[in-house]
Amino acid sequence: MDKKYMEMALEIAEKGLGHVNPNPLVGAVVVKDGTVVGKGYHGVYGGPHAEVYALDEAGKSAEGADIYVTLEPCSHYGKTPPCAKKIIESGIKRCFVGSIDPNPLVSGKGIEMLKENDIEVHTGVLKEECDNINKAFFKYIKEKIPYLFLKCAITLDGKIASRNGDSKWISNETAREKVQFYRNKFMGIMVGIGTVLNDNPRLTARIENGVNPLRIIVDPHLKVNTELNIISNNYDKKTIIITSENNTGTAKYSELENEFGIKFITLPDYEFSVSDILRELGRAKIDSVLLEGGEKMISKAFSEKLIDGGEIFISDKILGDSSGKSFISGFSTEKISDSIILRNIKYNLYGNNIGVEFELQEV
Amino acid sequence: MDKKYMEMALEIAEKGLGHVNPNPLVGAVVVKDGTVVGKGYHGVYGGPHAEVYALDEAGKSAEGADIYVTLEPCSHYGKTPPCAKKIIESGIKRCFVGSIDPNPLVSGKGIEMLKENDIEVHTGVLKEECDNINKAFFKYIKEKIPYLFLKCAITLDGKIASRNGDSKWISNETAREKVQFYRNKFMGIMVGIGTVLNDNPRLTARIENGVNPLRIIVDPHLKVNTELNIISNNYDKKTIIITSENNTGTAKYSELENEFGIKFITLPDYEFSVSDILRELGRAKIDSVLLEGGEKMISKAFSEKLIDGGEIFISDKILGDSSGKSFISGFSTEKISDSIILRNIKYNLYGNNIGVEFELQEV
Numbered sequence: 001m002d003k004k005y006m007e008m009a010l011e012i013a014e015k016g017l018g019h020v021n022p023n024p025l026v027g028a029v030v031v032k033d034g035t036v037v038g039k040g041y042h043g044v045y046g047g048p049h050a051e052v053y054a055l056d057e058a059g060k061s062a063e064g065a066d067i068y069v070t071l072e073p074c075s076h077y078g079k080t081p082p083c084a085k086k087i088i089e090s091g092i093k094r095c096f097v098g099s100i101d102p103n104p105l106v107s108g109k110g111i112e113m114l115k116e117n118d119i120e121v122h123t124g125v126l127k128e129e130c131d132n133i134n135k136a137f138f139k140y141i142k143e144k145i146p147y148l149f150l151k152c153a154i155t156l157d158g159k160i161a162s163r164n165g166d167s168k169w170i171s172n173e174t175a176r177e178k179v180q181f182y183r184n185k186f187m188g189i190m191v192g193i194g195t196v197l198n199d200n201p202r203l204t205a206r207i208e209n210g211v212n213p214l215r216i217i218v219d220p221h222l223k224v225n226t227e228l229n230i231i232s233n234n235y236d237k238k239t240i241i242i243t244s245e246n247n248t249g250t251a252k253y254s255e256l257e258n259e260f261g262i263k264f265i266t267l268p269d270y271e272f273s274v275s276d277i278l279r280e281l282g283r284a285k286i287d288s289v290l291l292e293g294g295e296k297m298i299s300k301a302f303s304e305k306l307i308d309g310g311e312i313f314i315s316d317k318i319l320g321d322s323s324g325k326s327f328i329s330g331f332s333t334e335k336i337s338d339s340i341i342l343r344n345i346k347y348n349l350y351g352n353n354i355g356v357e358f359e360l361q362e363v
Numbered sequence: 364m365d366k367k368y369m370e371m372a373l374e375i376a377e378k379g380l381g382h383v384n385p386n387p388l389v390g391a392v393v394v395k396d397g398t399v400v401g402k403g404y405h406g407v408y409g410g411p412h413a414e415v416y417a418l419d420e421a422g423k424s425a426e427g428a429d430i431y432v433t434l435e436p437c438s439h440y441g442k443t444p445p446c447a448k449k450i451i452e453s454g455i456k457r458c459f460v461g462s463i464d465p466n467p468l469v470s471g472k473g474i475e476m477l478k479e480n481d482i483e484v485h486t487g488v489l490k491e492e493c494d495n496i497n498k499a500f501f502k503y504i505k506e507k508i509p510y511l512f513l514k515c516a517i518t519l520d521g522k523i524a525s526r527n528g529d530s531k532w533i534s535n536e537t538a539r540e541k542v543q544f545y546r547n548k549f550m551g552i553m554v555g556i557g558t559v560l561n562d563n564p565r566l567t568a569r570i571e572n573g574v575n576p577l578r579i580i581v582d583p584h585l586k587v588n589t590e591l592n593i594i595s596n597n598y599d600k601k602t603i604i605i606t607s608e609n610n611t612g613t614a615k616y617s618e619l620e621n622e623f624g625i626k627f628i629t630l631p632d633y634e635f636s637v638s639d640i641l642r643e644l645g646r647a648k649i650d651s652v653l654l655e656g657g658e659k660m661i662s663k664a665f666s667e668k669l670i671d672g673g674e675i676f677i678s679d680k681i682l683g684d685s686s687g688k689s690f691i692s693g694f695s696t697e698k699i700s701d702s703i704i705l706r707n708i709k710y711n712l713y714g715n716n717i718g719v720e721f722e723l724q725e726v
Contacts, residue, residue, distance in 0.1 A: 154703060156719065157691055158521030166698045253485060254432060302683065312519060316678065316721075317702035320694030328520055331683030335529045339518060340678035345715045352708045354717060356519065358679075 003031045005036070005068040006098060006126045012041045013050065013070050013133060018184040018211045020045050022287030024071055024137040027094035028054035030092070049074065051083040053230040054091045065092035070098040070130045072123075083114040094120040098130025100140040112149060136186070137286035139308065145282040146289045148274075148301060150310030151182055152327050155317045159324035160293065165198045171313040174350040178205045178311070186290040188214035188240075188281065191222050195294040202229045203292075214286060215239045219279065220270040222247040226260065237261040240284075242277055244270050274301045299330045302340060309359040316352040366430040368392045368399070368718035369461060369489045375404045376413065376467045379576045381547040385650035387434055387500040387549040391417035394457070395428035401554050409581040412437065418453045426454035433461040433493040435486075438473040444512050447476040457483040460492025465501040492592035499549070499651035500673065508645040508650045511664060513673030514545055515690050518680045523656065528561045534676040538712040541674070543570045549653040550643065551603075556586050558657040566655075577649060578602045581640065581660060583633040584612040589623065603647075605640055607633050619708075633711045637664045649723060665703060672722040678716040 006029075012277075013027030020042050028050035030038035032222030038061070052075055055062050067182025073083035073095070087095060095114055100123065101107045114121050131138065154160055161167040171175070179349050183189055183205035191203070196217055203215040214229050215238055222243045224231055230239050245266035256262040265280045274297075281289060291301055291310075303309050310326070324347035333339055348355035369392075375643040376390030383405050391413040393401035403416025410684035414436055418425050436458070450458060458477050463486065464470045477484050494501065499510035509548070516534035517523055524530040534537070546552055546568035558564070559580055578593050578601055585606045586593055593602050608629035610616050619625040628643045637660075643651060654664060654673075664670050675690070696702055703723075711718035 049446075154520075155699075156521065156705070157689060159518075159521065162696055162699055162701075164697050168699060170699055209670050299683065302681070314519075314719075316705045316708055318665070318691060318705070319453075319696045319699070319700065319702050320662065320691045321696045322689060322692045324696065326520060326685060328681060328683045329685045333525055333682045333684045333687065334527050336525055336531060336533055336680065336682075338525075339682050342519070342679045342681070342715075345679055347710065347712060347717050349710060352705075354719070356677075356717070 003126060004285065005031050005066075005140040006070070006096060006130070008036070008039070009068045009070050010098070010126065010129055011131065012039055016042050018205070019043060021187040022140055022285055023139065024134040025069045026069065028067060028069040030054045030058040030062055030067050031064050032061045033056070035063040035114065035171040037065060039265055046079045048080055049083050051086060052080070058090070064093050066094045066096065068096045068125070069093050071134070072097050072101040072108070073110040073114070074100065074101070074106065075113045076106055082110070082113075082361060085271055086116045087114060088119065092119060094122070096125045097104045097121065098126050098233040099134065102141045112234060126147060135308070137239050140282065142285035142332050145278040146188070146286050147308050148278065148289050148291055148306055149182070150291045150298060150301070150307050150312070151179055152293060152298065153313040153315065153316055154327050155319045155324070157318050157320060157324075158326055159319045159321070160295065160327045161198070161325040162319060163321055165200060165325070170315045170317060172315065172351055172353045173352045174315040175355060178313075178348070178355065180205055180210065182311070183207070183213050184210040186213055186288040188216045188286050188289045189287050189292055190216040190218065190297070191292045192294050192297040193217060193219035194296060195292070196228060197223065198294070200229055202233065212238055213290065216289065218272065219240045220244045220272060222252055223251070224254070224256070231256065231260050231262065232263060239261070239263070240265060242267065242272065242280070244268070274304045274306045278306060295325055295327060299328050302328060303330065305361065308361045309357070311348070311355045311357045313350070313353055313355050366489060368394050368429075369433070369459060369493070371399070371402070372431045373489065373492055373496065374459070374469060376404055379405050381568070382406060384550040385500065385503055386646055387497040388423050388446055389413040389432065389434045391430060393417045393421040395424050395429050396423070400428060402422040409442045411529035412446050413441055414449060415443070418709070421453070426642070427456050429459065430455050431455045431459045431488070431529070434497065435460050435462065435464040436473040436477070437464070437469065438476045439469055445473070445476075447473040450477060451480045451482065456483060457485065459485045459488045460484065461489050462497065465504045492672060493628040497570050498671070503645065508641040509551070511652050511669055512545070512549060513654045513661060513664070513670050513675070514542055515656060515661065516678065517677040518678055518687070519683045520681050520683060520687075521689055522682045522684070523658065523690045524561070524688040525682060526684055526686040528688070529667070531650055532563065533678045533680060534599065534715045535678065535714055538676040538718060539717040541676075541711070541713065541718065543568055543573065545653050545674070546570070546576050547573040549576055549651040551579045551649050551652045552655055552657045553579040553581065553660070555650050555657050555660040556580060556582035558655070559593060560586065561657075565596065571692050575599055575601055576653065579644065579652065580604045581635065581717055583607045583635060585613070585615055589618070593622050594619065594625065597623050597625060600626070603628060605635065605699050606645070625649050637667045637669045641669060658688055658690060658692060662691050665691060666693065666717070668711065668724065671724045672720070674718045674720045676713070676716055676718050716717055
């Protein structure tokens with residue numbers, strides 16, 4: 001057993017980033033007598049699995065070889081035939097597995113099938129690293145709601161906009177490039193209607209070979225207008241508006257639906273909890289959401305303890321104005337020890353800006 | 364010429380940190396035929412200069428040797444005889460200089476004296492590094508006011524205390540150790556009376572071989588009381604109160620002065636500008652001040668553009684409460700581009716806290 005082959009499998013798994021949701025990222029490497037004879041990764045949602053590509057590339061060399069796979073091979077017929085079956089038929093002798101399938105209905109069954117067919121199986125190889133690349137997928141499979149990742153750019157004094165709503169630009173270009181990476185990585189971006197009306201963002205992934213995320217707008221009173229980029233530029237039909245069911249069938253609703261291809265998710269009343277929103281997004285098979293603002297949405301998500309992780313970009317600027325807009329408010333924290341505490345912090349350097357990458361919920 | 368000897372001189376210069384103000388840090392190394400034969404640093408205010416120690420250690424070996432000195436040797440009789448004279452008498456052949464003396468009255472005169480006595484002088488060796496260790500001294504010599512360095516610990520949302528004034532602890536232990544380093548490095552610590560009444564701090568340098576800084580309290584209305592640590596524990600007679608001249612001779616003033624050994628600096632009226640305060644501190648031969656709070660003092664110093672540099676410690680906590688106390692306020696910043704912008708930022712990692720070290724004014 002050699003960890004370097006699992007590292008290789010992990011590295012190629014990441015090539016599927018942004019293209020496979022809500023499927024997991026998976027990489028596989030076939031090794032015969034110390035030589036890599038096949039490599040593969042899951043590259044498109046519903047397409048062939050990593051093992052298929054790796055075994056096809058290996059061909060006859062797979063006989064008596066080892067396979068390293070970042071996620072337990074599947075044992076059931078889904079969109080594709082079971083990979084465990086393909087491994088058995090290929091003549092593989094030993095199988096090294098990173099993560100176990102998180103779906104309780106099938107977890108461990110792929111490994112069982114391999115063992116029953118006299119394949120030597122080793123589990124837990126670089127398990128933590130393998131689990132890490134599919135945090136969102138694992139949460140979605142287990143809890144049926146999307147992984148929620150916060151992105152916001154703040155001044156050193158914690159503001160996301162000036163008193164007039166100006167926010168261009170708090171963070172520098174290098175930090176903003178990282179945002180494009182996240183927009184490609186997560187299946188949807190979510191913002192409140194306030195942010196849309198104030199900033200008129202495009203919410204696209206401006207990255208080479210990037211996939212645009214779903215644009216999820218929380219707009220209970222249907223305040224959007226057709227001049228906004230997310231409506232008028234909805235060529236890819238990826239804008240989703242979450243609104244009150246009271247708006248269904250109004251002239252505006254119908255115009256947006258029929259003329260601009262907007263999709264709707266409706267909820268009762270006008271005050272939506274983040275928990276209700278995530279449940280509906282989960283039903284719509286959205287496994288991961290990047291929350292980009294504004295203050296109200298972020299504060300709600302924190303107070304409902306529904307943020308899984310995030311990155312807060314801190315710039316080199318100080319607003320110094322108590323009328324500026326904070327990234328979070330609404331808490332009545334009497335003591336410092338009652339603060340929200342971030343964990344597993346990693347600091348990412350972007351020149352004169354710093355990114356605080358963190359986790360909150362256990363996944 | 365070899366930069367490594369100047370690096371060595373810089374390294375030993377730092378040993379004087381906290382002990383020489385308002386003198387500069389200076390290191391000297393004597394090198395003969397590739398061997399270090401003498402090393403010295405300025406170790407105590409008014410004591411012998413670095414060159415003296417280095418040349419004394421070298422003894423007869425100084426003849427025909429090189430000397431590396433981080434700051435131009437002095438040419439005048441001050442508290443000690445001129446070092447340039449000592450170098451000439453020792454038989455040194457070449458002299459390598461880092462910083463030039465910042466005092467316009469003597470700047471360049473030491474070098475001139477050496478050259479007149481046929482010593483080969485090379486200037487500008489690691490100049491930037493040599494200038495950097497004496498930023499505070501250089502400013503003080505040129506402008507006659509102390510170098511002002513901000514230290515504050517904030518939550519990720521920019522707060523220095525909760526709505527109730529609680530601030531223990533925003534930053535972690537590692538970050539707080541760095542504060543002790545600063546308290547030793549700068550000649551005085553300055554805080555507003557609000558911070559003193561709220562936190563009852565000791566304002567001492569709790570560091571091995573550390574020197575307690577002067578404790579400078581800005582208290583226009585003389586609101587201090589004798590229960591406070593800075594008054595009752597004033598055994599080292601290092602507490603200075605800046606108050607209105609209207610308080611002179613009151614019973615409280617006399618009690619503090621006579622029974623507790625408090626020193627006073629008085630200013631007219633009750634609204635002191637930071638500029639007035641710094642001018643008076645400069646007159647009192649204080650070359651460097653660590654500004655530790657609170658919001659009012661920090662905001663004033665920023666608005667008067669009198670902060671030279673600082674380190675802002677950002678913790679892993681979020682208060683989320685708009686009634687929490689910000690580290691800065693009072694600006695009416697309409698556009699992000701009108702923000703205060705920090706420069707020469709360096710990020711210092713303290714586990715799950717990050718320090719943003721910065722500069723503002725040119726020195």
